Amino acid sequence: MTHGIRTETQITRMSGRRDWRDTATHYALLPLRIFLGVTFIYAGLDKLTDSAFMKAAGAGSIGETMRSARGSAAVPALIDMALKSPVGFGYAIAFGELAVGIATLLGLLGRLAALGGALISLSLWLTVSWATTPYYYGNDLAYLMAWLPLILAGAPYLSVDAAWRAHRRQRAGGFH
Template identity: 70%
Template sequence: MTHVYRTTATYAADDASTNWKERAARYSLLPLRLFLGVTFIYAGLDKLFDSAFLSATGTGSIGELMSTVRNSSAVPALVDVALKSPEGFGYAMAFGELAVGIGTLLGLLARLAALGGVLISLSLWLTVSWQTEPYYYGNDLAYMMAWLPLVLAGASVFSLDAAIAERRRRSR
């Protein structure tokens, strides 16, 4: 029988390794959160400041885009809803992307913001990106999958959610 003797230095090395792994795990979703938050803020602002996009007709408009993808989308009824008021749909999409991006970046209602990101990406995949061949060329499916870890884990560091939770914990 072999006995393993551990020294204090061995325990300290194990603790340092465990602490590093725990810290890495804790911060692992931060780059994804930053990327998705900034990207969705940019996408929302891009739509709001593009007068052509927020039009019912014309080159580059949301109305033209929805008309173009209507017959090739997986859910034409979803496109029909957008076509009832293309400008309103364009504004809703832009403000939705802004809300999702800001919530994600600040870590405020982070799981809810991420769920919004999933729903926006899913709706774009089922409508605009559906006809993309092969499917992995379309980016909306990849965005949808990228949001899922944030739906599950939320924002544990550098977030208003974490600050609020810590404040509640201390006040008990």
């Protein structure tokens, strides 16, 4: 508010009235949060239940996937580091995806979960999908970009974070 002039949004907030646009804006990130949460849970479970994936060598293994991507990776040193223990790296990625997915769905430490998702997506883009041409055929860059709004906004609604925030406000005895 400047110089006593109130915008329509400020009047709406003060009166408690909301139209469908206000509601849609309020919950705009929820579909993205659900999609990314479910997708990362699925990706983690898929890796953990694929008998071929969690092996150092062989068709469909994490080791073979990394070795085949090494020559075209933007940062081959990341692959070299992972190849020191491909199965351990596979488990780390799978459990990381599960943790990120569950936390994102629950809205638990939403910004931190989104940062974790972005880092996983970034590492996969710089290694496995870097050589995909044209770039828009690869999905890891799109996932990286999808995490950015959640890093910025967190999980402000329908989340554990929102419940904690409301509880802190209530304990403080007012509005903050």
